[in-house]
Amino acid sequence: MSxxxxxxxxxxxxxxxxxxxxxxxxxxxxxxxxxxxVDDGKSTLIGRLLYDSKMIFEDQLAALExxxxxxxxxxxxxxxxxxxxxxxxxxxxxxxxxxxxxxFATDRRKFIVADTPGHEQYTxxxxxxxxxxxxxxxxxxxxxxxLTQTRRHSYLxxxxxxxxxxxxxxxxxxxxxxxxxxxxxxxxYRAFADSIGISVFQxxxxxGFAGDNVTTRSDNLSWYDGPTLLEQLETVPLDNDADRAKxxxxxxxxxxRPNLDFRGFAGLVAGGTVRPGDTVxxxxxxxxxxVTRIVTFDxxxxxxxxxxxxxxxxxxxxxxxxxxxxxxxxxxxxxxxQFEASIVWMADEAMLPGRSYWLxxxxxxxxxxxxxPKYQININTLEHLAAKTLELNAIGVANLSTDRPIVxxxxxxxxxxxxxxxxxxxxxxxxxxxxxxxxxRRAQNIHWQAxxxxxxxxxxxxxxxxxxxxxxGLSGAGKSTIANLVEKKLARMNRHTFLLDGDNxxxxxxxxxxxxxxxxxxxIRRVGEVARLMTDAGLIVIxxxxxxxxxxxxxxxxxxxxGEFVEIFIDTPLVEAERRDVKGLYAKARAGALKNFTGIDSxxxxxxxxxLRIDTISLSPEQAADQIVEYxxxx
Numbered sequence: 001m002s003x004x005x006x007x008x009x010x011x012x013x014x015x016x017x018x019x020x021x022x023x024x025x026x027x028x029x030x031x032x033x034x035x036x037x038v039d040d041g042k043s044t045l046i047g048r049l050l051y052d053s054k055m056i057f058e059d060q061l062a063a064l065e066x067x068x069x070x071x072x073x074x075x076x077x078x079x080x081x082x083x084x085x086x087x088x089x090x091x092x093x094x095x096x097x098x099x100x101x102x103x104f105a106t107d108r109r110k111f112i113v114a115d116t117p118g119h120e121q122y123t124x125x126x127x128x129x130x131x132x133x134x135x136x137x138x139x140x141x142x143x144x145x146x147l148t149q150t151r152r153h154s155y156l157x158x159x160x161x162x163x164x165x166x167x168x169x170x171x172x173x174x175x176x177x178x179x180x181x182x183x184x185x186x187x188x189y190r191a192f193a194d195s196i197g198i199s200v201f202q203x204x205x206x207x208g209f210a211g212d213n214v215t216t217r218s219d220n221l222s223w224y225d226g227p228t229l230l231e232q233l234e235t236v237p238l239d240n241d242a243d244r245a246k247x248x249x250x251x252x253x254x255x256x257r258p259n260l261d262f263r264g265f266a267g268l269v270a271g272g273t274v275r276p277g278d279t280v281x282x283x284x285x286x287x288x289x290x291v292t293r294i295v296t297f298d299x300x301x302x303x304x305x306x307x308x309x310x311x312x313x314x315x316x317x318x319x320x321x322x323x324x325x326x327x328x329x330x331x332x333x334x335x336x337x338q339f340e341a342s343i344v345w346m347a348d349e350a351m352l353p354g355r356s357y358w359l360x361x362x363x364x365x366x367x368x369x370x371x372x373p374k375y376q377i378n379i380n381t382l383e384h385l386a387a388k389t390l391e392l393n394a395i396g397v398a399n400l401s402t403d404r405p406i407v408x409x410x411x412x413x414x415x416x417x418x419x420x421x422x423x424x425x426x427x428x429x430x431x432x433x434x435x436x437x438x439x440x441r442r443a444q445n446i447h448w449q450a451x452x453x454x455x456x457x458x459x460x461x462x463x464x465x466x467x468x469x470x471x472x473g474l475s476g477a478g479k480s481t482i483a484n485l486v487e488k489k490l491a492r493m494n495r496h497t498f499l500l501d502g503d504n505x506x507x508x509x510x511x512x513x514x515x516x517x518x519x520x521x522x523x524i525r526r527v528g529e530v531a532r533l534m535t536d537a538g539l540i541v542i543x544x545x546x547x548x549x550x551x552x553x554x555x556x557x558x559x560x561x562x563g564e565f566v567e568i569f570i571d572t573p574l575v576e577a578e579r580r581d582v583k584g585l586y587a588k589a590r591a592g593a594l595k596n597f598t599g600i601d602s603x604x605x606x607x608x609x610x611x612l613r614i615d616t617i618s619l620s621p622e623q624a625a626d627q628i629v630e631y632x633x634x635x
Contacts, residue, residue, distance in 0.1 A: 027105065028238055032164075033114040033129045035157070036139035037149035041170040045139065045208035046102060046115050049230070052215040053104050099129040108234040116153075123152065123393040124346030127433050130157055131419070135164035135236060137229070142175045142205075146188050152379045154189075155395070158198050159342060159435065161415055164236050165193075165201035168229060173207040177220045195382055202232055243306035247331040248272030248280070249417060251362040251407075252324045256311055264295055264311035265320055267363065270416035272328060273305050274312070282318050283325045283407045284335035289316040323364040325407040325417070333417055335405040336439035342397055342411075343370070345390035347424070347431035353389060354522040356555040357431065359402060361420035367403040367558065368422065369525070372518075374398060389518055390432075399440060403558075411435035425551055458538035462496045466535035466564060467632065471544045472553060472607065473570030474599050475585060476577035478616050478624075479544040482570060485625035487542050490632075498534055500527055502545040515596040521552055528556035535564060540632070548604045563635070568628060569610040574599050576617065 034042040100115040114129035130136065136157040140150055157165065167189055175181050186203045193201060204213060205221050206229055212218035215230040227235070249271040256264040274280070278291050294301040295311040304310045312326060320326070327333055345351050351370060359368035373396040375384035390396050411418030422432040459466050469486065471479040480501055487499045506513070510526055513519040524547050531541045547553050557565040577599065578586040589597035596602045607613075612631055614624045 027108070027110045029110045029112065030135060030233060030236070030238065031112045031114070031133050032135040032137060032233065033116050033126075033133045033157075033162075034137045034139060035116045035126055035130070035153040037141070037144070037147040037153075038117075040139040040141045040144075040150075041208045042139050043100075043115050045137070045168070045170065045206070045214065045229075046100075046113055048208050048211055048214050049113070050102060050104055052211060053106055053230070099125045101129075106230070106234060111233065123156075123344075124430075126153060127156060127160070127344055127346065130160050130162060131433070133157075133160075133162055134238060135166065135233070136162045137166045137168050138201075139168045139170045140185055140189070142169050142171045142178075142181060142185065145185050146192060148380060150189070151192055152393075154193065154198065155196050155377075155379055156344065158196055159344075159395070161411065163200075165198055166229065166232055167201050167203040169203065169205050170208050172205045172212060172221065173210045177205070177212075179223045202226070204229060204232070243271050244273060246271035246306070246414070247333075248274045248278070248326075248328040249333065249409075249414065250274070250310075250312065250326045251364070251416065252320060252322055252326060253363050255321055262313070263317075264293075264313045265326060266309070266311040267326075268309045269304050269306050270362070271306050271414060273303060275303050279329040280312075280314070280326050281329040281332045282320045283327055283332055284405045285319060285324070287316075287318045287320075288329050289314040289318050291315075323362075325362075327407075333407050333409045333414075334439055335407050337402045337405045338440040339400050339408070340374075340397065340437045340440060341400055341420075341434045342395065342437065343373075343390060343422075343432050343434045345392060345394045345396070345432050347429065348392055349431075350392075350517075351390040351432070352518050352521045353398075354518070354525045355549075355551055356425060356558070358423035358425055359400070359406075359420050360423060361406055361408060361418075361436075362416055364406050366406055367555075368400050369402075370422070371399040371401070397437075400434075408436055408439070410438055425554065455536045455538065458536070460538075462538040464495055464538065464540060465635065466538050466540060467566055467635070468531045468535060468541045468543065468556070468560060468564060469566050469568060469628065469632065470547070470553065470556065471542070471568050471570055472547045472610075474572055474574060474577045474604055475546055475597070476580045477570040477572035478580075478621060479546075479570045481621050482614065482616075482624045482628070483542045483544040485621055486628050489625055489629050490540060495540055496538065497540045497542060500531065500541060500543045500545075505545075515602070517549075517596070517602070520546075520548060520602075524549075524552040524556065528552075528559050531556065532559045535560060546598050546604070548598045548602065550605045550607065553607070566612065566632070566635075567607055567610040568612045568614060569607045570614050570616060570624075571606075572616045 034046060036042060102113050104111050114133065116126040116129040138150065138154055138157070140146060167186065169182050169185050172182065182205045204226055205224055206213045208214060212220050213224065213228050215228060217228060250267045250269050252265045253267040256262070256266050274291055274294065276291050276293060279288060280291060281288050291312050292315050293313040294304045295313065301310065325333065353370055353372040356367050356369055359366050373387045373390055376387035376390060376394050376396040378385055387396060407417065409417040418436045420434045420436070421430050422434065423429065424431050471483050473479050483499055483501070487497050490497050505527060509530070510523050513523050524545065527543060527545060531543060534541045553567060585594060585597065586600065588594040589600040598604045612628060614627065616624065619627070
């Protein structure tokens with residue numbers, strides 16, 4: 001038989017490559033995380049998996065061997081942890097700080113593994129890695145047993161909805177592969193797992209460093225008859241059809257309008273199946289229409305299922321934009337503006353109940369206020385503890401309210417429409433992750449009552465434009481003095497006003513509040529709501545409050561129509577404010593007799609862009625009042 005020509009050989013090679021790529025493309029994908037306490041060997045285990053799976057190139061192996069000699073922790077042996085611990089600080093300290101993602105594949109399955117940090121300080125990074133995982137490998141150091149972080153990470157994995165759990169008792173080589181110690185650790189963990197609702201998990205003894213039971217069975221563990229770690233990862237069932245069996249949901253990411261003849265709604269199908277002709281409902285508006293086309297780059301589809309990114313065109317010209325949800329008309333999700341949720345706090349600064357945060361759920365972004373926690377969870381005992389706030393890494397349950405209804409489902413039904421993050425409005429830092437339990441009944445039973453006399457009509461009757469003159473500044477700056485003069489001048493001009501003074505309000509409406517940061521936030525929230533109602537009545541509202549935080553002043557601004565909030569910064573140096581202090585409050589604060597006093601042991605955040613800045617060193621109170629009145633009348 002003659003040899004194949006070079007052309008035929010190339011064709012065969014191309015066909016082999018194409019066959020391989022096709023087979024590789026259709027392998028199932030498992031996303032998993034490694035978690036547990038610090039120094040339990042998470043990074044070493046992943047490095048060993050990559051090494052034994054032949055997923056390290058020659059140049060990477062050479063670099064790993066060199067790095068192991070230079071900064072490794074295993075003597076002359078390869079330090080597998082260095083494959084994923086890439087930050088300089090991680091290598092210096094021998095710990096994981098950031099989440100490291102690695103891809104690898106075997107003949108049976110593709111994998112994306114997230115190496116998450118074990119330090120309590122970096123729990124937020126662990127939550128990030130767990131948010132997309134199908135399986136969690138929870139490591140335990142065989143010498144130490146179940147630790148607080150083991151419990152914390154297990155609880156978080158269960159809370160986030162990871163149902164496939166592998167309990168890997170690592171470093172068995174350091175306890176001489178002792179079966180009794182291993183079984184005692186598993187029994188201890190099982191008792192905790194049962195208490196938090198983890199009914200099924202796969203325990204296994206391993207040594208990430210020595211390679212025992214990672215990809216191949218080990219004679220050192222001859223008493224163990226379960227799967228190796230790789231066997232478990234390759235064979236654990238993935239319920240890929242679960243999302244497809246749910247009712248249809250498509251959160252709209254983008255309205256595609258390339259020309260006058262096409263208007264499509266693009267997004268990722270979060271659940272269910274959709275076909276042309278299906279009747280759908282647009283939420284939160286509730287309008288209905290039917291699907292005419294399912295458009296993709298590769299052409300129209302006869303069907304789209306969960307996990308596919310598509311563009312839908314509808315039969316009717318309905319109002320639908322980013323953040324709306326297109327859903328099955330006969331089984332739509334809810335829309336509400338008040339919820340109960342579990343919250344994992346991830347910011348160094350404690351949660352401030354009443355403060356406004358951005359809440360991002362799917363493609364929806366709204367303003368949200370978090371109420372004081374109903375309780376905080378003790379990770380070790382699972383007790384429900386009373387709490388006024390949540391500190392870094394705390395887990396609690398609280399009610400939230402949003403400035404408008406959002407489309408949602410309980411997290412246990414839909415991670416896409418039930419999971420959210422909270423974002424600080426000023427730093428844009430993600431401060432919390434949350435999982436919605438249910439909407440509050442009052443959110444469904446309380447509605448805005450329409451009235452025939454509008455705020456515009458009330459303002460016209462008073463022949464003035466409503467406004468809020470928001471005086472802010474240190475104690476002793478002169479806010480109340482100048483505000484009182486402004487009201488007197490406006491009264492002489494027959495303007496209808498009301499002065500809300502910080503001290504006066506605390507005698508009644510806010511008498512239950514102290515001076516902690518959380519109480520200050522609630523103080524301003526309540527005053528803002530009162531001021532808003534007064535502007536609805538047509539009044540010019542004058543407020544004199546320290547209001548130390550920019551976030552709360554911005555919150556009040558957002559309550560009002562554009563242009564009605566006038567921030568007036570009464571700018572007085574701290575030294576001068578102390579000199580004017582007839583009440584002796586600064587002296588008490590410096591002596592430690594008055595806690596949480598603004599400017600001494602509690603911060604004041606000066607406005608960045610106030611409408612008016614009043615320099616009380618160069619202006620008298622009378623001159624300052626004249627300047628403010630002139631500004632108001634010129635609006």
